[in-house]
Amino acid sequence: MTAMMMPAMTMKSVTRPRDVVLVVDDSPEALSFLTDALEEAGVTVLVALDGRKALALLEQVTPDVILMDAIMPGLDGFETCRQLKRSSQVAHVPVIFMTGLTETEHILKGFAAGGVDYVTKPIIAETLIARMYAHLANARVAQSTRAALDVTGRTLLATNHKGEVLWCTPQTTRMLEAAFGSSADGLATGVSLPEEARRWLADRQAGGAGRKPDSVVIATLADGRRLRLSPVGQTGPDEILLQLAEESGAGEDRQLKDKLSLTPREAEVLMWVANGKPNRDIAEILGLSPRTVDKHLEQIYAKLGVENRAAAAAMAVRALNGR
Numbered sequence: 001m002t003a004m005m006m007p008a009m010t011m012k013s014v015t016r017p018r019d020v021v022l023v024v025d026d027s028p029e030a031l032s033f034l035t036d037a038l039e040e041a042g043v044t045v046l047v048a049l050d051g052r053k054a055l056a057l058l059e060q061v062t063p064d065v066i067l068m069d070a071i072m073p074g075l076d077g078f079e080t081c082r083q084l085k086r087s088s089q090v091a092h093v094p095v096i097f098m099t100g101l102t103e104t105e106h107i108l109k110g111f112a113a114g115g116v117d118y119v120t121k122p123i124i125a126e127t128l129i130a131r132m133y134a135h136l137a138n139a140r141v142a143q144s145t146r147a148a149l150d151v152t153g154r155t156l157l158a159t160n161h162k163g164e165v166l167w168c169t170p171q172t173t174r175m176l177e178a179a180f181g182s183s184a185d186g187l188a189t190g191v192s193l194p195e196e197a198r199r200w201l202a203d204r205q206a207g208g209a210g211r212k213p214d215s216v217v218i219a220t221l222a223d224g225r226r227l228r229l230s231p232v233g234q235t236g237p238d239e240i241l242l243q244l245a246e247e248s249g250a251g252e253d254r255q256l257k258d259k260l261s262l263t264p265r266e267a268e269v270l271m272w273v274a275n276g277k278p279n280r281d282i283a284e285i286l287g288l289s290p291r292t293v294d295k296h297l298e299q300i301y302a303k304l305g306v307e308n309r310a311a312a313a314a315m316a317v318r319a320l321n322g323r
Helices: 002-013 028-040 051-058 077-084 104-112 125-151 170-180 195-206 252-260 264-274 279-286 290-304 309-320
Strands: 020-024 044-048 065-069 095-099 117-120 156-159 165-168 216-220 226-236 239-247
Touching (some): 020 051, 028 044, 044 051, 065 077, 104 117, 117 125, 165 170, 195 226, 252 264, 264 279, 290 309
Parallel strands (some): 020 044, 065 095, 095 117
Antiparallel strands (some): 216 226, 226 239
């Protein structure tokens, strides 16, 4: 009998946390209406009366969805959305605009600012809640996918054809913020890639005569390391998937190439071996398959006359130290 009761007890002990919705609106009547409707639907409601208060609140808490009035005094909803999308902490949160404006230009302005949907007033609570949960489900799937990619070491980001960042894996966001400073000044979602990277992207899309560079360096860090972007593929009509790789600085790969008579790629692989990186990490950094890294190592061992990676790494260190 105990065994029969255990599943019921287990199910009862699992409780799903309440979704948190931030409502940003300067109208007390609208806030009261939305708060009542959302709380009746089992949602925890946070309230901000204007854009600046919303941004301040978002520094302390990350909601699941944001319902944003488009037209407010001071910082309007469009600009508030643009600013919050520059923060890696809340950039993934879906923003649904609410407004009485129905002109196409305003609808487009909402999407351009980073919104995922646009509902017009007067608002029908049931419709808004249904659309809210649809976007919330999509956002959670996307966030889970990015987190899974991050766990496997995938430093990926997606941009549109203009070079505007659509999303990043968490590890990529950290790398970009380390290179460009705070997320507000760096390459968070909704911000464009550096000019050189945008030109490189445009040249690759344009095609035409001449071989296009396979990658582009977008930043050089204080210790000489470089961040390099390489194309992965087209994942949507206006979504280009890119990989961000970190390269050791100080021209170490060039030194190894010249001193040990290696190809440029072999020198890069050996440089990362000397820096203690396993093959899996080297493959991710250089945008190669692990099997290709193995092949390069076989060639390196043969050229250096060594039998294993430890001996190859030791020879690389001696070459870099001028011995």
